[in-house]
Amino acid sequence: MTSSRTSAADPAAAIRVEGLTKRYGRRTAVDDLSFTVRPGTVTGFFGPNGAGKTTALKAVVGLARPTAGVAFVRGTPVTALRPDARLLGVHIEPCGAHPGRTGRAHLRSLAALAGLPRRRVSEVLGLVGLEDAAARRVGKYSMGMRQRLGLAAALLGDPEILVLDEPVNGLDPQGIRWLRTLLRERAAQGGTVLLSSHMLGEAARTVDDVVVIDRGRLVHQGAMADLERTGESLEDVFFARTGAAGSGGTGGAGR
Amino acid sequence: MRGLLRGELIKAVTTRAVLGFAVGGAAFAVLNALVIAVASGTLDKVPEKEEALSGLPVLLLLWGLVGAAGEYRHRTAAPAALVARRGRGSVLSARIAAYALTGLALGVLTSAVSVGLALPLLGDQPGPALTAGDVGAVVAGNLVAFVLSAVLGAALGALIRSPVLGVVVMLVVNFAVVPLLSGAWEAGANLTPFGAAGVLSRMTHDTTLSVVAAGWVLAAWTAAVALAAVVVERRRDLA
Numbered sequence: 178m179t180s181s182r183t184s185a186a187d188p189a190a191a192i193r194v195e196g197l198t199k200r201y202g203r204r205t206a207v208d209d210l211s212f213t214v215r216p217g218t219v220t221g222f223f224g225p226n227g228a229g230k231t232t233a234l235k236a237v238v239g240l241a242r243p244t245a246g247v248a249f250v251r252g253t254p255v256t257a258l259r260p261d262a263r264l265l266g267v268h269i270e271p272c273g274a275h276p277g278r279t280g281r282a283h284l285r286s287l288a289a290l291a292g293l294p295r296r297r298v299s300e301v302l303g304l305v306g307l308e309d310a311a312a313r314r315v316g317k318y319s320m321g322m323r324q325r326l327g328l329a330a331a332l333l334g335d336p337e338i339l340v341l342d343e344p345v346n347g348l349d350p351q352g353i354r355w356l357r358t359l360l361r362e363r364a365a366q367g368g369t370v371l372l373s374s375h376m377l378g379e380a381a382r383t384v385d386d387v388v389v390i391d392r393g394r395l396v397h398q399g400a401m402a403d404l405e406r407t408g409e410s411l412e413d414v415f416f417a418r419t420g421a422a423g424s425g426g427t428g429g430a431g432r
Numbered sequence: 433m434r435g436l437l438r439g440e441l442i443k444a445v446t447t448r449a450v451l452g453f454a455v456g457g458a459a460f461a462v463l464n465a466l467v468i469a470v471a472s473g474t475l476d477k478v479p480e481k482e483e484a485l486s487g488l489p490v491l492l493l494l495w496g497l498v499g500a501a502g503e504y505r506h507r508t509a510a511p512a513a514l515v516a517r518r519g520r521g522s523v524l525s526a527r528i529a530a531y532a533l534t535g536l537a538l539g540v541l542t543s544a545v546s547v548g549l550a551l552p553l554l555g556d557q558p559g560p561a562l563t564a565g566d567v568g569a570v571v572a573g574n575l576v577a578f579v580l581s582a583v584l585g586a587a588l589g590a591l592i593r594s595p596v597l598g599v600v601v602m603l604v605v606n607f608a609v610v611p612l613l614s615g616a617w618e619a620g621a622n623l624t625p626f627g628a629a630g631v632l633s634r635m636t637h638d639t640t641l642s643v644v645a646a647g648w649v650l651a652a653w654t655a656a657v658a659l660a661a662v663v664v665e666r667r668r669d670l671a
């Protein structure tokens with residue numbers, strides 16, 4: 178939280194995670210994690226495989242119930258929040274579409290559930306470049322096409338806040354550039370994005386703020402601009418903070 | 433709530449499963465009419481003839497079960513919960529309602545096939561013919577059994593969350609446990625949802641339970657399991 182922009186009045190954090198812990202049986206996936214996502218920014222969420230990124234994002238959007246701690250979305254505990262596709266757009270792997278259903282039918286059902294007009298389905302299909310595949314069954318989609326469908330679902334409500342778990346996974350270079358531009362544009366217009374990624378080089382070009390976790394614990398939070406000032410790369414920070422010696426915790430991800 | 437129901441209905445009818453169940457239900461109706469009305473000797477009593485019109489409620493139970501459990505298997509329950517402007521309990525209720533409605537549609541189709549095929553075939557049998565009232569009562573009982581079974585299946589699917597496990601358990605209970613129990617203790621077997629559905633659909637007759645009582649037994653099971661499913665859905669992780 179050393180960003181210069183944070184100091185300029187942090188009215189209501191778009192997302193605030195406080196003391197989040199999630200255990201699955203005796204395995205601690207997320208361990209007393211706290212961080213903030215500022216509105217109007219893209220925040221990157223990083224950590225090794227099994228660090229607890231997906232689990233934390235599931236708790237942030239209210240899919241997983243925390244063992245302890247709270248996730249706030251615009252100041253309200255997510256568990257007390259009425260789900261709304263216009264507020265929160267989510268894509269968490271795997272994309273959650275029935276393989277026997279067409280991409281269009283999948284989005285149509287979500288639009289109906291969300292109370293959104295049917296034209297949004299065609300709009301987001303166009304946005305993610307899936308018009309031609311919309312009538313095919315999701316089971317026949319390539320990995321990148323499934324990824325695009327998941328992004329289409331997240332964008333259906335044109336939400337204020339996007340939470341995306343590894344959104345560039347499987348996207349082709351065009352798709353990666355398209356997504357980067359889209360996310361930057363949304364942030365410029367006041368939207369907020371929290372995304373996880375293993376593509377540090379790509380993410381460094383996209384994100385304003387950086388959150389790094391290891392074995393469920395926060396090991397770094399700061400602004401990308403501060404890294405650039407010190408001449409450190411995102412990769413430097415990642416490796417420096419996620420080494421085996423970097424974690425003082427015991428439970429960790431249970432490995 | 434209407435948007436929720438519409439969204440859940442879209443999901444229920446946009447995979448090939450609905451076709452499979454429609455074909456399966458109709459095929460069973462054809463088979464049952466042929467076996468009972470033609471191939472099982474002389475039918476000179478009304479309940480015997482009514483059996484030729486009975487459908488297979490367990491098929492509707494599987495319809496609801498496979499669909500609702502598939503929501504977890506294919507992780508479609510999570511995106512639904514994330515966009516629906518209601519709590520998870522309401523989303524699951526809408527899903528269960530969608531399976532009740534589609535179950536009714538599948539039931540009407542099955543019953544139409546049963547009546548259309550069995551009535552002409554039964555014309556050759558001796559004894560009193562089925563009156564329009566008899567036929568209406570059988571169809572009504574079957575439709576109630578179908579809808580309740582679809583609801584029960586959807587609720588069980590939401591609790592079990594695994595289509596394969598759910599189907600295996602239900603088939604074993606329906607075709608092994610309940611028949612065995614029925615041989616040993618008929619009155620008890622009739623009080624299981626499967627036994628009650630059999631009485632309600634006229635598959636089982638001349639037994640200790642009346643058709644109306646069977647309807648109440650199945651309705652009680654269905655309501656209890658649906659309530660449990662909604663309560664549990666609100667507490668469990670959806671991921």
Ligand SMILES: Nc1ncnc2c1ncn2[C@@H]1O[C@H](COP(=O)(O)OP(=O)(O)OP(=O)(O)O)[C@@H](O)[C@H]1O
Nearest residue numbers: 201206224225226227228229230231232233430431
């Ligand atoms: N539903 C679950 N039940 C039990 N354990 C789980 C469950 N989900 C995650 N875990 C465990 O929690 C830990 C964190 O997993 P998580 O998927 O959050 O990691 P991640 O950071 O997203 O990893 P990756 O980079 O591979 O996607 C892992 O040890 C995982 O095995």
Ligand SMILES: [Mg+2]
Nearest residue numbers: 230231232342
């Ligand atoms: Mg993950």
